[in-house]
Amino acid sequence: MNKSKVIFTIAVTIIIMLSAVLIGTVDIKISDIINIILYKLFNLPLVKELKPNSISIIWNLRLPRVFLAFLVGAALSASGTVIQSILKNPLASPYTLGVSSGSSFCAGLVIVFGISIPIIGNITLPLFGFISGLVTVFAVIAFAKKVDERLSNNTIILVGMVFSLFINASLLILTSLYRENIESIVLWQMGSFSLRGWGYVRAALIFFIIGIIGVIKYTKEMDLLTFGEDEAKSNGVETEKIKIRLMIYSSILTGSAVALSGIIGFVDLIAPHVARKFFGSRHIYVLPMSAIFGGMLMVVSDIIARTIIAPSELPVSAVTALIGAPFFAYIYFKKQVV
Amino acid sequence: MLNVSNLFCGYNNKDIIKDISFEIEPGSNLCIIGPNGCGKSTLLKALANLIPYRGSIKIDGIEISNIKRKTLAKKIALLTQMNSIYFPYTIYETVSLGRYCHMNGMVPRLSSIDKDIIYDSMERLGLWGIRNTKINQLSGGQLQRVFLAKIFAQDPKIILLDEPTNHLDLKYQIEILQYINEWVKQNERAVVAVLHDLNLVQLYGNKVILLNDGKKHAYGTLKDVLINNALEEVYKIDIKKWMTEVLAKWQV
Numbered sequence: 001m002n003k004s005k006v007i008f009t010i011a012v013t014i015i016i017m018l019s020a021v022l023i024g025t026v027d028i029k030i031s032d033i034i035n036i037i038l039y040k041l042f043n044l045p046l047v048k049e050l051k052p053n054s055i056s057i058i059w060n061l062r063l064p065r066v067f068l069a070f071l072v073g074a075a076l077s078a079s080g081t082v083i084q085s086i087l088k089n090p091l092a093s094p095y096t097l098g099v100s101s102g103s104s105f106c107a108g109l110v111i112v113f114g115i116s117i118p119i120i121g122n123i124t125l126p127l128f129g130f131i132s133g134l135v136t137v138f139a140v141i142a143f144a145k146k147v148d149e150r151l152s153n154n155t156i157i158l159v160g161m162v163f164s165l166f167i168n169a170s171l172l173i174l175t176s177l178y179r180e181n182i183e184s185i186v187l188w189q190m191g192s193f194s195l196r197g198w199g200y201v202r203a204a205l206i207f208f209i210i211g212i213i214g215v216i217k218y219t220k221e222m223d224l225l226t227f228g229e230d231e232a233k234s235n236g237v238e239t240e241k242i243k244i245r246l247m248i249y250s251s252i253l254t255g256s257a258v259a260l261s262g263i264i265g266f267v268d269l270i271a272p273h274v275a276r277k278f279f280g281s282r283h284i285y286v287l288p289m290s291a292i293f294g295g296m297l298m299v300v301s302d303i304i305a306r307t308i309i310a311p312s313e314l315p316v317s318a319v320t321a322l323i324g325a326p327f328f329a330y331i332y333f334k335k336q337v338v
Numbered sequence: 339m340l341n342v343s344n345l346f347c348g349y350n351n352k353d354i355i356k357d358i359s360f361e362i363e364p365g366s367n368l369c370i371i372g373p374n375g376c377g378k379s380t381l382l383k384a385l386a387n388l389i390p391y392r393g394s395i396k397i398d399g400i401e402i403s404n405i406k407r408k409t410l411a412k413k414i415a416l417l418t419q420m421n422s423i424y425f426p427y428t429i430y431e432t433v434s435l436g437r438y439c440h441m442n443g444m445v446p447r448l449s450s451i452d453k454d455i456i457y458d459s460m461e462r463l464g465l466w467g468i469r470n471t472k473i474n475q476l477s478g479g480q481l482q483r484v485f486l487a488k489i490f491a492q493d494p495k496i497i498l499l500d501e502p503t504n505h506l507d508l509k510y511q512i513e514i515l516q517y518i519n520e521w522v523k524q525n526e527r528a529v530v531a532v533l534h535d536l537n538l539v540q541l542y543g544n545k546v547i548l549l550n551d552g553k554k555h556a557y558g559t560l561k562d563v564l565i566n567n568a569l570e571e572v573y574k575i576d577i578k579k580w581m582t583e584v585l586a587k588w589q590v
Contacts, residue, residue: 236411
């Protein structure tokens with residue numbers, strides 16, 4: 001039963017991604033798009049004379065944009081799923097742990113000081129994003145442990161919030177100190193996939209693959225962790241070890257995504273929820289499917305962001321929040337009633 | 339099969355359990371009783387290796403803190419007080435998680451043996467017919483049965499029960515304890531249960547540890563413990579007299 005749903009979801013995703021490539025200010029036919037992709041990938045001949053301009057729009061602008069949106073959405077959502085299982089809370093997200101603020105602060109530093117490590121180039125930003133996200137998570141956990149030895153989830157969530165607010169304020173200070181960079185920092189923070197190019201897609205893909213392979217190994221453990229730490233331990237899960245590994249991999253996913261595209265919220269909250277609705281609670285389904293839903297949702301949000309007031313663009317984060325906030329309220333209050 | 343000697347444990351460097359020793363033989367049904375806050379649950383947590391301890395807890399001669407959790411889970415399982423449900427797994431999915439400690443490899447899958455054991459555990463507790471029901475739709479009694487089935491699927495040698503019948507109707511209390519009693523009788527198994535209700539202890543326990551302020555106050559059959567007036571000393575009421583009065587009223 002789940003198999004046909006998986007195939008259906010993948011089919012819908014491909015259709016949405018294709019339409020995302022199709023939609024834009026310049027009209028290019030779908031047959032031409034497929035032609036261009038095949039030409040670029042397999043060097044197949046172009047059927048008819050296409051303007052070099054069209055080829056460039058499809059290959060250099062729209063395709064990388066769609067792929068980056070998909071990868072970032074997928075990474076955030078997979079990471080959201082992991083954090084929700086660790087914290088036993090279907091409303092938690094990597095933002096709760098402060099990962100995103102950590103990476104965004106560090107990305108701010110990278111932008112302000114123009115840091116770029118020569119050999120790794122494009123990967124500098126996501127690498128810093130991942131490392132600072134991870135540092136924040138460990139700081140949050142270390143601090144929470146000091147306050148509450150049992151490391152209860154409420155403490156983690158509260159400490160995460162405190163750290164997030166604190167780091168966000170630091171970013172604000174950084175921004176105001178380096179006013180000449182205000183525009184690029186703010187633009188980056190608003191979240192966007194425009195003009196990012198294949199370099200960004202490659203960087204995102206590397207981190208996504210590492211992160212997703214890391215977490216997919218532990219789907220059974222995540223199932224058990226949702227029943228509580230003691231329960232998981234007495235079922236044979238080495239919870240301390242596995243929780244730390246899961247947090248590292250989810251920092252890889254979130255940190256790199258945030259560094260590459262800015263702070264885009266709510267997708268990591270909605271996608272796992274939708275995945276659970278359709279595929280049940282087992283993480284062997286929820287994890288990959290919420291990645292796919294998250295990617296899909298991000299691509300759709302990006303379409304909305306760049307078409308609704310074309311030729312100008314809305315920040316993607318505004319679109320996801322406009323869809324996400326009411327959705328969040330809906331799940332929360334529906335739960336309260338039941 | 340389980341040897342506890344000179345056990346100290348607690349939280350935040352403060353000992354709650356102080357110098358306790360006892361032994362559990364196969365086929366035994368040991369009840370831990372005592373007033374609120376005397377350390378009953380803490381003792382169980384130490385036996386499940388959930389909290390650090392000093393002294394020694396050995397299962398089949400091996401110190402439990404030196405055993406990998408997966409290996410330990412094949413020997414000892416813990417049924418906690420009512421769990422909160424955050425994610426709506428089906429009954430079948432929940433029970434099959436009990437097989438986790440028996441699964442190996444990069445991508446663990448349920449073997450046909452695993453599936454037989456899961457079927458058997460669910461059938462025994464009358465859950466097979468409703469296996470696709472979501473656990474967040476169950477009553478407290480049904481839920482406790484699901485978690486017990488999960489433990490049967492885990493197939494340990496010793497089950498630790500932390501007030502397993504708390505919040506349950508009398509019917510379910512008796513039902514759960516009967517299932518457990520049948521389970522103990524099968525090949526060389528044992529149960530350690532924290533129980534509040536002395537009537538249930540009388541019915542199902544064959545040995546009793548009476549705890550008071552983290553120390554072992556008395557140990558033996560419930561009858562021994564009653565005769566020695568230990569219950570009175572700990573609970574500060576004349577339980578025997580009270581029970582006789584209650585029974586007398588019933589006869590009317």
